Each structure stands twice: as structure tokens, then as C-alpha cells.
């Protein structure tokens with residue numbers, strides 16, 4: 001049966017901070033459809049804890065925020081994009097407050113927290129450790145007041161359609177398995193991250209790299225995908241999700257201990273537990289290796305800190321750990337590192353334009369270059385806001401350019417006649433274990449080649465998707481290959497990318513961004 005088609009002015013794929021902010025910008029110019037593949041409340045934005053950075057306090061300056069971001073990026077931030085990020089920040093935050101975002105205050109004054117590698121107190125947070133949830137609530141509430149915006153949940157975008165060299169439509173699969181096509185004058189990918197590539201991740205189920213894989217298949221360039229940030233401390237319990245234990249806990253004085261109860265970070269870095277995330281993650285991996293236990297762990301120890309302060313400052317972390325019968329004020333928390341954030345993504349310019357006409361990207365799915373080789377904490381919600389708004393502004397112009405074209409409505413392409421694929425969950429599990437082992441925190445050329453070989457084998461199993469989960473498996477396989485190929489090509493260590501066979505920087509050859517275009521990879 002031919003599937004239905006829909007026509008709109010703008011299509012936004014993703015309803016996190018980047019997608020919703022863009023939609024609000026687009027609404028005055030035309031009809032906006034926003035797709036989310038599950039509920040709006042399932043996204044990386046929803047689970048963001050620590051906060052959002054902006055140079056707004058009296059003691060801060062935009063130039064300091066810029067410098068801290070450049071330092072964290074380890075020589076690889078795009079200076080123009082980073083400047084835009086920090087300069088647009090105050091205005092975007094003021095706007096969020098106008099739209100009802102309740103950041104934490106002392107009396108009437110906003111409270112600014114400090115996180116690793118920030119030289120000033122500049123992190124706004126909400127309800128202690130629920131910043132993302134509060135921002136999403138406010139953006140969604142604002143979007144609901146604009147009749148031009150239609151948010152459609154459980155609509156899974158599978159592929160981009162390219163016509164005469166520009167993206168003209170998107171194929172969509174709904175929760176009942178029905179295919180349709182949505183045509184638009186411009187499409188924004190705001191699909192978030194790809195943490196689900198790894199066996200251990202802080203990211204929710206939806207973070208399967210769909211945007212990167214769709215854009216790559218359609219011919220867009222992707223960039224900096226070797227740079228994956230691993231968060232050092234995620235809750236590690238057998239049947240529980242890898243819930244994030246914010247860096248701010250270590251900022252408050254929490255210590256890391258190995259299975260012998262020894263505090264080990266001072267032996268790895270003079271800053272101890274407050275060393276950069278990649279250093280802490282590698283130190284933990286090393287301690288895990290040294291332990292002879294069958295299922296080794298390390299512990300986060302908050303027991304010396306004042307209990308009432310912990311409960312007040314981290315209510316969500318406290319309550320979540322209590323669900324698993326761990327009282328963090330008096331008991332040690334078992335932790336391990338987990339994949340957390342993708343610094344790279346679909347390559348964009350300062351206005352969210354990708355290399356494919358008609359296609360834009362913003363938020364974690366985009367590669368703007370603002371994070372360089374390592375993200376400064378609390379800059380990613382900000383990136384979604386700033387570049388979501390900028391992409392929205394530029395997308396409005398597309399409508400003027402394409403307005404005279406009458407839409408050609410076509411039936412959507414279905415996938416119902418292919419052979420039944422292999423059991424998808426086992427292919428995904430294999431991929432996640434493989435990525436964790438060979439393209440994870442510590443990498444080698446040999447391991448990366450093995451990962452590529454096995455990912456190619458998995459590719460043959462997942463290349464003809466029918467169901468949503470099979471589409472996700474194909475996207476994970478494509479994104480995984482892009483990460484592994486980029487990591488193999490970067491023969492140095494920088495930021496979050498660490499190779500034991502090339503442990504140092506090689507500025508001459510690699511102080512450049514990796515760019516993958518089809519089967520070619522280059523550094524520029």
C-alpha cells in the first residue's frame with residue numbers, strides 16, 4: 001500500500017535543546033514539523049545534570065569563557081565557531097529565562113557553579129542537578145504556544161531524500177510500522193549523540209547516531225568523529241543503566257578509590273580527582289586492569305562530605321542511587337567510565353549549513369568545531385541553543401529560495417520486500433562490546449583495524465532494515481565505522497582520542513580536523 005506524504009515548510013528531526021530552539025526561531029516564517037523518535041522527554045537534553053555555561057556573572061568575561069573553551073579543545077577548536085558560541089551565550093540564556101526557565105538562585109541572584117577547567121564560576125543549574133530537564137520543559141512550553149509548530153512523537157526518520165543535489169524530503173516510520181514521506185524546503189538534523197555505540201554509556205536509548213548515519217548516506221561530510229568523550233564516573237551496577245555521577249561531585253570533594261580502598265588519582269595527576277575527564281577515565285581503566293577481580297570496579301567516596309549539602313545540591317543523584325539501595329552520604333558508589341558525548345558530527349558552518357544543500361545540523365549531531373578534541377563541561381547544552389537558533393535563522397532563507405517550487409508528493413519508499421535480517425539485538429550487542437574494547441578509551445592501530453573488520457561483517461547483517469530497531473542497528477554500524485576509521489587515521493593522541501601506539505601530539509600533521517566524505521578521509 002503506498003504510504004502517505006506530508007508537506008511542510010521546515011522539518012526539524014529531533015526535539016532536544018537544539019531542535020526545539022530552532023523550531024521556535026523558524027515559527028514566524030512558516031509551518032514547522034518537529035519529529036521525535038520516542039517521547040519528547042527521552043533525549044540527552046532531558047538527562048543533562050550539571051548545567052549550562054555562559055559568561056554572565058559580574059566576575060566573568062566572554063574572553064575568559066572563550067579561552068577556557070579553546071584550552072579544553074586541545075588545539076583543535078574552530079576559533080570562529082567558538083567565538084560565536086561564547087558571544088551569543090548571554091543573549092540565548094536571557095531569552096531562556098524570559099521563556100520561564102527556572103535557574104537556581106540565591107535570593108533573586110542567579111547562582112553560578114564551577115566545573116573542571118572553567119576559570120570562573122559560570123555554570124547555571126536548575127533544581128540542583130536537573131538543568132537539562134528544566135530547559136527542555138521551558139522550550140517545549142514555549143513551542144506549544146506557537147501554532148506553527150507541530151511536534152510529532154514516535155516518528156522515526158529513516159532516510160533523507162536528495163533531489164537535484166539537495167535534500168528535499170525525509171522518510172519516516174511511525175510506531176505502527178507505517179512509512180511516509182515529509183517534504184520540506186529545509187531539513188534540520190538535531191538528532192543528538194551516538195553514545196549507544198558503546199557497551200557502557202550515559203546516553204539514553206535514542207542516542208544511536210541516526211543523524212550522522214543518515215547525513216553520511218545522503219552524501220554529507222562528517223567531521224571529528226574520533227573524539228568521543230568518556231565520562232569517568234557512571235554508576236556501575238549489573239542491571240541498572242549507567243547513570244551519570246556528575247563531575248560536580250568530585251568538585252565538592254568526592255574521592256575515587258580502588259578495590260583496596262586506596263585513593264589513586266593523586267598518583268596519576270597533580271589535580272587528583274579534578275584532572276581532565278580523559279585523564280581520570282584512563283586512570284580508572286588502568287586501575288581496573290591492575291585489579292585481579294573478575295568484575296573489577298572503582299568507587300566514588302562522598303562519605304566525608306556533609307550529608308545535608310549532598311542531598312540539597314544533588315537531589316536527583318541522591319534519589320536515583322537510593323533506588324538502588326545506595327545511600328551516597330554514607331556508602332561508597334561503584335563506578336566505571338562510560339561513553340558520554342560526541343565532539344564531532346555532521347560538518348556545519350557558522351549557520352548550521354551542512355555540505356549538502358537543504359540540509360542543516362545543530363546540537364550534538366553537528367560538528368561545528370566548538371569542542372575541538374575535548375568538550376569543556378556545560379558547553380554542549382549551550383551549543384544546541386546557540387547553533388539551533390542560528391540554523392533556524394538561516395533556514396528561513398531557504399523558504400524564499402524554494403518557495404516557487406510546487407512540491408511533488410510521492411509515495412514513500414517501503415522496505416517490506418527484503419530478506420528477514422539476523423536477530424538485531426545480538427548484532428547490536430556485538431557492535432557495542434567491540435566498540436568498547438577496540439575503539440574506546442584507550443586505542444591502538446591493531447585494535448581499530450580489528451574493529452573495522454568486524455564492523456564490516458556486521459554491516460552485511462544489518463544492511464536491509466525493516467523495523468525501527470533494525471534501522472538503528474544500521475545507523476550504529478555506519479556511525480561505528482566512521483568513528484573507527486577516523487580514529488585509525490589520526491595517528492597521534494589528542495584530547496579525548498588516546499592511542500598507545502601514538503601517545504603524543506603530532507601538531508604538524510594532525511592539528512587539523514578529520515573530514516570523512518564517502519570512502520575518503522582527509523585532515524584540514
Ligand SMILES: Cc1cc2nc3c(=O)[nH]c(=O)nc-3n(C[C@H](O)[C@H](O)[C@H](O)COP(=O)(O)OP(=O)(O)OC[C@H]3O[C@@H](n4cnc5c(N)ncnc54)[C@H](O)[C@@H]3O)c2cc1C
Nearest residue numbers: 014015016017018037044045050051157192363364380381
Ligand atoms: C547524562 C548526561 C548528562 C549531561 N550533562 C550535561 C550538562 O550538564 N551540561 C551540558 O552542557 N551538557 C550535558 N550533557 C550533554 C548534553 O545533554 C547534550 O549534548 C545535548 O542535550 C544534546 O542536545 P541535542 O538537542 O543535540 O540532542 P538530544 O537532546 O539528545 O535530542 C535528540 C532528539 O532527536 C530525536 N531523534 C534522534 N534520532 C531520531 C530519528 N531517527 N528520528 C526522529 N527523531 C530522532 C530524539 O528522539 C530526541 O528528541 C549531558 C549528557 C548526558 C547523556
